[in-house]
Amino acid sequence: MSLLEVRKVSRFFGGLAAVNDVSFNVNEGEIVGLIGPNGAGKTTLFNVVNGFYRPSRGEVLFRSERISGLQPHEVCKRGIARTFQVVKPLQRMSVLDNVIASAFLRVGTRAEAERVALETLEFTGLTADRDVVSKGLPLGKRKRLEIARALATQPQMLLLDESFAGLNPSELDESIGIIRRIKARGITIMIIEHHMRVIMSISDCVVVLNYGEKIAEGTPGHIGSNPLVIEAYLGEAQSA
Amino acid sequence: MKKYIPIILSAFLLLLPFFGLSTYVMHILILVIMWSVIGMAWNLLGGYCGQVSFGHAAFFGVGAYTAGMLYSKFGLSAWWGFPASVVTVAAFALFIGYICLRLRGPFFALATLAVGVILRIVAENLTGFTGGDLGIMIRERTWIEKIWYYYVILAVAGGTFFVVKKTVASKLGYYFVAIREDQDAAESLGINTTLYKTVALVLSAVLTGFAGVFYMNYMGYIDPKVVFALHDISIITIMVVMVGGVATQWGPITGAVIMVVLAEFIRNLPLIGTAHQSVFGILLIVIIIFLPNGIVGDFPKLSKLWRRRRPAL
Numbered sequence: 001m002s003l004l005e006v007r008k009v010s011r012f013f014g015g016l017a018a019v020n021d022v023s024f025n026v027n028e029g030e031i032v033g034l035i036g037p038n039g040a041g042k043t044t045l046f047n048v049v050n051g052f053y054r055p056s057r058g059e060v061l062f063r064s065e066r067i068s069g070l071q072p073h074e075v076c077k078r079g080i081a082r083t084f085q086v087v088k089p090l091q092r093m094s095v096l097d098n099v100i101a102s103a104f105l106r107v108g109t110r111a112e113a114e115r116v117a118l119e120t121l122e123f124t125g126l127t128a129d130r131d132v133v134s135k136g137l138p139l140g141k142r143k144r145l146e147i148a149r150a151l152a153t154q155p156q157m158l159l160l161d162e163s164f165a166g167l168n169p170s171e172l173d174e175s176i177g178i179i180r181r182i183k184a185r186g187i188t189i190m191i192i193e194h195h196m197r198v199i200m201s202i203s204d205c206v207v208v209l210n211y212g213e214k215i216a217e218g219t220p221g222h223i224g225s226n227p228l229v230i231e232a233y234l235g236e237a238q239s240a
Numbered sequence: 241m242k243k244y245i246p247i248i249l250s251a252f253l254l255l256l257p258f259f260g261l262s263t264y265v266m267h268i269l270i271l272v273i274m275w276s277v278i279g280m281a282w283n284l285l286g287g288y289c290g291q292v293s294f295g296h297a298a299f300f301g302v303g304a305y306t307a308g309m310l311y312s313k314f315g316l317s318a319w320w321g322f323p324a325s326v327v328t329v330a331a332f333a334l335f336i337g338y339i340c341l342r343l344r345g346p347f348f349a350l351a352t353l354a355v356g357v358i359l360r361i362v363a364e365n366l367t368g369f370t371g372g373d374l375g376i377m378i379r380e381r382t383w384i385e386k387i388w389y390y391y392v393i394l395a396v397a398g399g400t401f402f403v404v405k406k407t408v409a410s411k412l413g414y415y416f417v418a419i420r421e422d423q424d425a426a427e428s429l430g431i432n433t434t435l436y437k438t439v440a441l442v443l444s445a446v447l448t449g450f451a452g453v454f455y456m457n458y459m460g461y462i463d464p465k466v467v468f469a470l471h472d473i474s475i476i477t478i479m480v481v482m483v484g485g486v487a488t489q490w491g492p493i494t495g496a497v498i499m500v501v502l503a504e505f506i507r508n509l510p511l512i513g514t515a516h517q518s519v520f521g522i523l524l525i526v527i528i529i530f531l532p533n534g535i536v537g538d539f540p541k542l543s544k545l546w547r548r549r550r551p552a553l
Contacts, residue, residue: 050428076430080291084428101414105430115368153430 003028003157003188004049004080009058009068011041011048018044020212021058026205028158031179031189032202034222035196037232040209042192043085046159049190051080059078062157077105081150082159085192087142089134096121096130096146103152117152124148124178129138140171147178151187158182164198176202200224208232253394257387266386271456272500273393275452279472279480279492280400281447286478287487288408289440290420291341295352297473298359299445302332303452305363305465308376318378321453329449330442336442341434344423351472360468375463382457389458396454400447405489407443416440417487448477471517479520484525485534494536 002025011019015059019041026032034042047053049060049070060068076082081102090098099117100110107113123145129137134145141173143163150158153217172195179202183189193199199206201219208216208223210232216223223229257266278300286292306328306432307321340351363370383389407413417437418426427433456462469474476499484495502523506516529536 052424052428069433071431072424072427073430076428081430082428084425088422088425090418090425092421097414097417101418101426101431102429104414108411113411113414138312149425149429156553 002026003063003191005061005064006045006049007059007061009045009048009055011044012056013055016223017176017212019048019055019209021203022059022212022214024207024214024217026188026190028188031183031191031202032210033199033206034190034192035194035199035206036209038213041212042209044212045209046082046161046190046192049075050080052158055163076153076155079156081153081155081157083143083146083150083161083163085161085165087139087146088221089137089145089149091133091135093134095126095134095137095148098134098145099148099152102149103154112174116154119151120148123151123181125169125174131194140167143167144175144178147175149166149181155187155192157188160189160193162192162194164193164195165207202205228233250398257390259396263386264388266501270386270390272496273390273397274454274458275456275480275496275500276478276493277393277397277400277451278448278477279484279496280397280404281444281451282477283414283481283487283492284407285308285440285444286448287481287491288344288413288420289416289437290351291437291440292345292351292478293352293441294355294470294474294478296444296448296477297356297468297470298336298457299329299333299353300452301359301363301462301464301467302329302337303449303455304456304462305370305376305452306458307453308378308462309370311372311378312376317382318453318457319382321456324478325449325453326446329446329452333442333445333480335348336445336507337438341437341441353474356468356474357471360464360470363464363468370464373463373465375461375466376456378456378460381460389454393458400450400520401493402466403447403491408489412436412439420487432493474519479524480525481534483534485536485538488536490532491534491536492517495534498535506537 004023004026006022009019009022010017022045034045036042044053048055051070055068059066059192062078062080067078067115073097090101096117099120100113103113103116110128121130126141126146128145129141134142137145147160147163164172167175176198179189203220206218206220206223207214208229215228215232216226278296282293282296303321304323306325307318310316315487336355338350340355343351364373415431418429418431419433419436423433446452452467455467457547476494479497480490480495483498484493485491506512506519512519527534535542
């Protein structure tokens with residue numbers, strides 16, 4: 001069953017089509033990788049799904065319900081949480097308080113929110129940093145805090161915007177482990193990533209954007225050998 | 241030990257009038273407590289929720305005028321202003337919030353500054369409705385002695401302190417701070433930022449309005465220039481919180497003590513007495529440079545400085 005349906009979505013900024021007539025489906029329980037060169041419209045597409053932008057054309061459906069046009073907080077309430085490429089921790093709050101703030105979306109009391117938050121911190125391996133003011137966290141942990149915060153809203157679907165960028169190899173392995181465990185919990189994931197090794201190893205399906213248009217969609221193995229994708233990434237093959 | 245401080249403090253404050261203080265000292269105490277209320281109310285919106293208002297005189301004034309006009313138009317006791325102001329101030333704050341809360345950061349600050357000034361001009365010119373420049377005077381005061389006024393404002397302050405404490409520790413408090421720290425992140429985490437900013441504004445406004453109602457009853461006279469004053473109300477409100485400590489529970493109270501006492505002190509100095517606003521301006525600059533989190537917020541820094549100057553014996 002399709003959890004998320006992106007139907008003929010376009011988003012224009014003035015004359016520029018940042019996303020142009022893109023359609024694809026995300027099935028429940030899958031990890032979908034969204035890749036493409038810089039400026040291909042990946043983050044814009046996230047912003048459309050998440051509600052920061054209205055699509056100029058087309059629509060987005062979540063559980064067969066139209067969500068395009070809703071405010072971001074309404075989209076989140078319906079079960080889609082996201083992280084940001086440029087991390088946005090609540091700087092002067094402790095790591096624990098950051099996660100408690102988002103846990104309040106589904107629970108009523110402070111005690112319950114704290115319980116959900118502690119559980120989420122344990123899950124993402126941030127328990128030791130719970131009392132650190134998030135301004136002082138190193139980048140790798142701040143990226144993980146973004147994931148923890150999104151998870152604390154108890155979503156059905158997670159949008160991860162470059163959660164692996166700038167991580168060192170050991171942090172990378174740790175984060176991949178977290179993503180796999182999130183999937184095991186039955187949460188559907190759509191992920192923007194430049195690390196090809198990561199995206200090819202964890203995705204069930206990959207969607208490739210270039211200049212705002214979808215140029216390919218399929219399993220990782222399929223995408224890796226697609227001439228259009230290779231061209232977008234490496235340039236045209238020279239005819240000798 | 242720390243648990244008992246509020247109990248000891250409230251007992252002390254309740255017994256204070258029996259120490260035979262002069263009328264003047266009682267007046268200063270009442271002003272300090274009234275400013276604590278305004279500071280705590282502002283802190284909820286400006287400190288915790290991060291929406292800096294330069295127009296809190298508007299809410300103070302609407303509260304004061306609500307009380308005054310109940311008396312002058314309907315012949316009721318101005319004390320009815322307390323329940324009535326909840327309605328008028330909240331309605332007014334909703335209206336202002338609908339317009340101003342679309343703006344962020346300095347734009348919101350400027351818009352609220354304008355609101356305060358506009359209200360003063362409106363109150364000055366709607367002579368048939370507000371009494372214009374003549375203001376409103378209550379001819380028969382409720383009490384001659386200050387002690388009852390003291391207890392009334394103490395009760396208001398106690399209530400405000402409690403409301404702020406409970407709010408900050410609840411879901412609302414977390415949402416306010418989340419909005420202050422990053423509005424986009426808050427929104428994408430499922431926080432209806434427009435709604436919660438409005439809640440912060442209305443709560444802050446109503447509490448500030450209570451101080452206005454009290455002021456009408458206590459002083460017995462108001463006019464637009466006094467209660468809608470930009471520098472004497474709106475700016476001093478911000479100073480009270482800045483000096484004491486933004487987004488701290490005790491900051492506004494500390495700030496109120498310092499600001500009221502300082503204002504009285506400066507006023508009694510020859511020559512610079514009339515220049516008290518310049519002195520406040522200099523104080524604000526010093527605070528922002530050296531104690532950006534205020535006296536309560538930067539207390540650890542202050543006490544370290546103190547210890548360094550006096551090495552352990």
